[in-house]
Each structure stands twice: as C-alpha cells, then as structure tokens.
Amino acid sequence: MSRLSIPIGLILLFFPAMGACEEVPELAVKLKAVMDRPEYKGASWGMLVVRADTGKVVYELNADKLFIPASTTKLYSCAAAMIELGPDRRFETPVYAVGEVKAGILRGDLVLVASGDLTFGSRAGKDGKTAFANNDHTYANSGLTEAEPTGTNPIAALESLAKQVFDSGIREVTGEVLIDERLFRRSTSSGSGPVVVSSILVNDNVVDLTIAPGDKPGDPAKVTMSPKTAFVTLDAEVTTAEKGATASIELDSSGLGQAIVRGRIDVGSKPLARIYPVEDPALFARALFVEALRAKGIRVLAAVYRPTRFEMPTTDELKALKPVAVWTSEPLIEALTVALKVSHNLYASTLPLLLAAKTGGQTLEDGLKVQARILEKLGVPVKDISFGGGAGGSNSDLVSPQATVALLSAMRKRPDGELFFNALPRMGIDGTLASTVRLDSPIRDRVRAKTGTLIWTDTLNSRGILRSKALAGTMETAQKTPLLLALFVNNVPLPANVPTTREGKMLGTMCEIIYQYGP
Numbered sequence: 444m445s446r447l448s449i450p451i452g453l454i455l456l457f458f459p460a461m462g463a464c465e466e467v468p469e470l471a472v473k474l475k476a477v478m479d480r481p482e483y484k485g486a487s488w489g490m491l492v493v494r495a496d497t498g499k500v501v502y503e504l505n506a507d508k509l510f511i512p513a514s515t516t517k518l519y520s521c522a523a524a525m526i527e528l529g530p531d532r533r534f535e536t537p538v539y540a541v542g543e544v545k546a547g548i549l550r551g552d553l554v555l556v557a558s559g560d561l562t563f564g565s566r567a568g569k570d571g572k573t574a575f576a577n578n579d580h581t582y583a584n585s586g587l588t589e590a591e592p593t594g595t596n597p598i599a600a601l602e603s604l605a606k607q608v609f610d611s612g613i614r615e616v617t618g619e620v621l622i623d624e625r626l627f628r629r630s631t632s633s634g635s636g637p638v639v640v641s642s643i644l645v646n647d648n649v650v651d652l653t654i655a656p657g658d659k660p661g662d663p664a665k666v667t668m669s670p671k672t673a674f675v676t677l678d679a680e681v682t683t684a685e686k687g688a689t690a691s692i693e694l695d696s697s698g699l700g701q702a703i704v705r706g707r708i709d710v711g712s713k714p715l716a717r718i719y720p721v722e723d724p725a726l727f728a729r730a731l732f733v734e735a736l737r738a739k740g741i742r743v744l745a746a747v748y749r750p751t752r753f754e755m756p757t758t759d760e761l762k763a764l765k766p767v768a769v770w771t772s773e774p775l776i777e778a779l780t781v782a783l784k785v786s787h788n789l790y791a792s793t794l795p796l797l798l799a800a801k802t803g804g805q806t807l808e809d810g811l812k813v814q815a816r817i818l819e820k821l822g823v824p825v826k827d828i829s830f831g832g833g834a835g836g837s838n839s840d841l842v843s844p845q846a847t848v849a850l851l852s853a854m855r856k857r858p859d860g861e862l863f864f865n866a867l868p869r870m871g872i873d874g875t876l877a878s879t880v881r882l883d884s885p886i887r888d889r890v891r892a893k894t895g896t897l898i899w900t901d902t903l904n905s906r907g908i909l910r911s912k913a914l915a916g917t918m919e920t921a922q923k924t925p926l927l928l929a930l931f932v933n934n935v936p937l938p939a940n941v942p943t944t945r946e947g948k949m950l951g952t953m954c955e956i957i958y959q960y961g962p
Contacts, residue, residue, distance in 0.1 A: 884955060
C-alpha cells in the first residue's frame with residue numbers, strides 16, 4: 444500500500460486540523476482481501492477515505508495517481524454549474540411573434556429561443572418534483588439496464604407555450620416556426636453514444652419506443668412511440684416469440700426521422716423500452732411545436748417535416764420584441780439531481796456549454812475553461828487532473844482520488860453543500876445505487892455517492908473490458924463517523940458470463956467493510 448503525499452497548501456485549505464493517518468489495520472487487511480481476488484490481478488486501484496470532520500486519512504492507496512473517472516466526472520461538472528449558475532436558477536424559454544398580428548393572423552414567423560433548459564418540462568412529476576426512474580430511459584439501448592419510463596408528458600413545455608400563443612390572440616401563422624439554438628455551438632456528448640448536444644432539449648432529444656408482445660406466439664408485437672410525431676416514421680417488424688425465448692431487438696435508421704425496429708419479444712414478458720435518438724434536436728423540436736400549436740387550434744401553414752436551415756432574425760431584433768409565450772424551468776438543482784441520480788450523460792455534457800454561454804462563450808472548450816476556474820477557486824488541484832467533457836466518456840478524462848476528495852470536501856463546506864449531496868444516489872435506495880446492496884445491508888441509505896461505469900469492447904477476446912468502476916461521495920461508519928471517499932478500479936476484464944453489476948456490488952461490499960471497520 445502506497446503512502447499518500449498531500450501538498451501542504453491543500454492540507455491547510457481543506458483540512459486545517461489534519462494530523463497523521465488514523466490507522467485502522469483491520470480495515471486495510473479486509474480491503475486488500477477484496478483487491479487480491481483473482482479477477483483483479485491486472486487491475487489498477489486508487490482510493491482515499493478521510494474523516495469529513497477532521498480530514499484525517501482513514502485509508503489510502505495510490506491516492507495521488509490518475510484514474511479514469513467514468514461518470515464520477517459528473518461530480519465536477521455539476522458542482523461547477525451549481526456554483527456558477529446557482530441551484531435556484533430557472534431557465535426561461537420565450538417565443539416571439541416576428542411580424543404583424545392582425546385579426547388573429549400572424550403574417551410572419553414564430554420563433555422559440557432555446558435557453559438550454561435541461562428537462563424542458565419533460566420530467567414534471569405530479570408532486571411538483573422532477574421525476575426520474577432509477578434505470579433511466581436514455582440508457583434503454585445500452586443493454587446494461589432495464590429502462591423504466593417516468594410516465595411524464597414529454598412535450599409539456601411545448602404544449603404550455605402553444606396554449607400561451609393561442610391565449611395571446613394568434614389563430615394563424617402564415618410564416619415559419621423556428622427554433623433559435625444559437626445560445627451555444629452544438630457539441631457531442633462525452634457519455635455513451637454520439638449524442639448531439641444542443642440548447643434545445645425535448646424529451647432528452649429521444650423518441651421513446653415501447654415494445655409489447657402480442658397475445659400469442661407469431662403475433663406481431665405492438666410498437667408505440669412517445670412523443671408521437673409525424674417527424675419520425677416508425678418502421679417496426681417485431682414478432683412475438685415463444686414463452687421463455689430471449690428478447691432480441693435491433694434499432695436502425697435509414698435517414699433523418701426514419702426509425703427501424705426489428706426483432707422478437709417473449710409472449711409473456713413485460714413491455715421493453717428502447718429509444719430512437721433524434722439526429723437534429725432543433726428540427727425535432729420544431730416539428731413537435733408545430734403539432735402542439737395545431738392541437739391548440741392554431742392554423743400553421745409551415746410543414747412539420749422540413750429538413751432545411753432557416754434564415755433567423757438577429758438576436759437584437761428578437762430582444763426588441765415582447766414574447767407572446769414563456770416557459771420557465773424548475774430550479775437547476777432539480778435537473779442536476781437527475782443528472783447525478785441516474786448519471787444522465789446529455790445533461791452533464793450540456794453543463795459546460797451553459798457555463799460558456801453565461802460568460803460569453805460558445806464552445807465546449809470555452810465552458811471547460813470556465814469550469815477550471817471555478818474548480819481552482821474551490822481548491823481542487825486542476826493542473827493535476829484532465830477533462831474532455833462533462834459526462835465522463837472522453838478519452839482525456841482523468842482524476843485522482845485526492846482531487847475528488849478535495850472537491851467533495853469543498854462542496855461540504857459550502858452553505859448550499861447539502862443540496863449537492865442530497866442530489867447524489869442513496870445506497871440501496873435510488874438512482875444508480877438502488878440495487879447495489881441487499882435490503883438488509885448495514886450501509887443501506889448510509890452512503891450518498893456518485894457512481895461511474897465505463898465498459899469498452901475487447902474484440903480480441905470477445906468480451907468486455909471494464910475501463911473504470913468508481914464511487915465517490917460521503918458515508919458514515921457504524922460509530923457515526925462521517926467520511927468522504929473516492930474509490931476507483933480500472934482495467935478489469937469481463938468474461939461473457941459475468942454480470943455488468945458485479946463491480947458495483949463489489950464497491951458496495953467495500954463500503955460495508957469501511958462501515959464496519961472504520962473509525
């Protein structure tokens with residue numbers, strides 16, 4: 444076990460009362476027994492566990508070395524966004540009528556100006572809270588989770604805006620319906636899959652597909668989509684298989700808005716969730732807005748499907764107008780909670796671009812520079828880590844346990860720090876930690892931490908390679924001692940018969956050991 448060397452400046456900034464390591468020999472022995480298992484013989488480990496009250500090191504291993512963080516990257520991007528934008532920040536998305544309105548007829552265009560609202564009404568729960576499912580629909584195609592729908596209205600914001608346009612007196616639009624996404628330049632999510640990052644997000648910029656079996660083997664399965672829109676053509680040929688057959692669903696696309704679904708589903712199985720990521724978020728939003736306007740009784744001459752770019756009024760011209768409709772988001776902390784609880788890649792990838800926009804920038808690079816300044820002010824050793832995005836899938840993402848604990852410690856000391864930690868998954872309760880430990884585990888609901896998982900394909904050996912499994916957050920021991928921890932394991936081969944949840948449960952076991960044998 445290596446001995447941690449922490450820079451004196453970092454010690455004084457975060458842990459002014461920090462003394463020598465609080466030696467717990469039995470804890471080290473128990474943790475080492477887990478790391479010495481045969482399946483981890485080629486793996487790399489990095490850990491740091493400290494007392495949250497005194498800063499004393501309880502356990503450390505390679506704490507100053509760099510590791511692939513996977514989705515624990517989201518701790519950094521969400522913290523920076525919460526600090527810079529504020530947890531109570533609400534995003535306003537206005538709609539402008541550009542042209543003369545006479546006798547209810549707008550002889551001109553309707554322009555919706557995207558604000559970067561992460562959820563844009565698509566997760567509005569009945570209790571007033573932003574809804575999420577522990578296995579989020581954005582991971583429905585990954586094969587890692589059994590996705591669960593939230594049951595919310597995916598186009599709630601667009602319907603509200605359409606009603607407001609109607610209430611303003613407009614009954615017909617002779618021109619175009621436009622989506623202004625100039626808040627920042629488009630990017631690509633650093634999470635799973637090449638997802639477009641835009642300032643307009645409707646239903647996480649996906650169409651949800653629900654695949655239900657027929658009444659008997661041989662019957663066609665029922666495939667439905669939400670939101671239903673003429674912008675997406677669904678070509679589905681899925682059959683109902685014998686009871687006990689393995690479901691096999693393949694998705695493809697033959698072009699913009701052309702979803703192809705093929706496969707089979709067991710006659711006795713519950714419906715399966717899949718998603719069709721839209722290729723152009725602005726055109727998707729435009730089509731849905733046209734349909735929402737028509738549904739509210741407004742005649743719109745513009746076509747739903749028009750894959751072209753449009754001439755947009757200047758930003759100054761729009762600002763000179765009074766909006767005919769405005770959608771106001773929930774507080775930012777609600778969206779950050781979803782990003783952290785379910786490890787939402789698109790939301791986390793958008794955060795640096797929102798930082799860029801607030802400070803006059805346009806690109807991911809601009810936003811990461813802002814994030815670096817925020818983290819540096821917190822005391823995070825920015826020069827000792829590396830990020831290529833906000834979600835945790837970039838090849839250049841690297842952090843150390845030391846830097847991660849420094850971030851956690853700084854956030855714990857902030858007046859709004861409780862909001863940040865309350866947004867993290869709770870062990871055995873919700874989010875990506877919902878099923879990590881058994882129901883009678885002593886650490887159930889005693890750990891609040893962000894998970895990270897990054898799996899690549901080892902084509903040579905026809906298996907997966909776990910590039911990273913990580914856990915970082917806060918917990919308490921059996922003695923009620925509050926701890927901050929950052930646990931990383933990199934480069935673990937995953938034979939075909941090994942469940943992808945194995946290492947998550949292993950980190951849960953390590954937390955149980957820390958709980959039992961910690962101070």
